[in-house]
Amino acid sequence: MKTPMVSGFFDEAFLTDAEAQRKYQPSGLIEAEEVAEVAVFLVSDESRKMTGSAVMVDGGYTAL
Numbered sequence: 001m002k003t004p005m006v007s008g009f010f011d012e013a014f015l016t017d018a019e020a021q022r023k024y025q026p027s028g029l030i031e032a033e034e035v036a037e038v039a040v041f042l043v044s045d046e047s048r049k050m051t052g053s054a055v056m057v058d059g060g061y062t063a064l
Contacts, residue, residue: 002029
């Protein structure tokens with residue numbers, strides 16, 4: 001997730017945002033707002049049929 005701490009990590013590794021994205025997160029670092037959107041969905045009526053599901057909100061990182 002895109003946070004000041006994560007941005008600092010990439011700065012220390014001398015990686016540009018584009019290099020970091022290619023290496024660690026092909027779909028881009030996820031923003032806090034995107035995590036919030038998933039949380040809002042999970043508490044909405046739209047997710048009423050979801051039971052016992054793990055929802056990965058990592059921009060595809062675990063698929064790499």
